Amino acid sequence: MILDTSFLIDLFRGRRTAFEKGVRLAERQITQRIPSPVISELSYGAALGDETERRNVENAIRTYRVVVQAEATARRSGELLATTDTVSAVTNELRDVDAMIAAVADVYDEPVLTDNVSDFEALGVDIETY
Numbered sequence: 001m002i003l004d005t006s007f008l009i010d011l012f013r014g015r016r017t018a019f020e021k022g023v024r025l026a027e028r029q030i031t032q033r034i035p036s037p038v039i040s041e042l043s044y045g046a047a048l049g050d051e052t053e054r055r056n057v058e059n060a061i062r063t064y065r066v067v068v069q070a071e072a073t074a075r076r077s078g079e080l081l082a083t084t085d086t087v088s089a090v091t092n093e094l095r096d097v098d099a100m101i102a103a104v105a106d107v108y109d110e111p112v113l114t115d116n117v118s119d120f121e122a123l124g125v126d127i128e129t130y
Helices: 005-012 016-027 036-048 051-063 071-087 096-108 117-122
Strands: 033-035 065-067
Touching: 005 016, 005 036, 005 051, 033 036, 033 096, 036 051, 036 065, 036 096, 071 096, 096 117
Parallel strands: 033 065
Antiparallel strands: none
């Protein structure tokens, strides 16, 4: 399962549905991965936030497997954006980070766990929500 920034933020904020989803994943022993672009987004917010936010990010990095953006996923993120651009006008609204996260999901053949469904649908990857 590829964890999107939205899921982790909701988990940090104590959103019940995110917490319950995390518990179900752990109980089913489903591997949970954080793409390195998610760490970048979380670190940006933590740098602007307080000590609790910084601690949450550090705990997430220690708890989940981090997938570093490699050549294969970097190429795939560009291909996903290009494919989306050729079939719709949505790409201008998509962020490069979402494409990078989607590429990790595509390479690992796992869904993205997110509350940001529309962007990932546009990128054509499997999605789970909470």
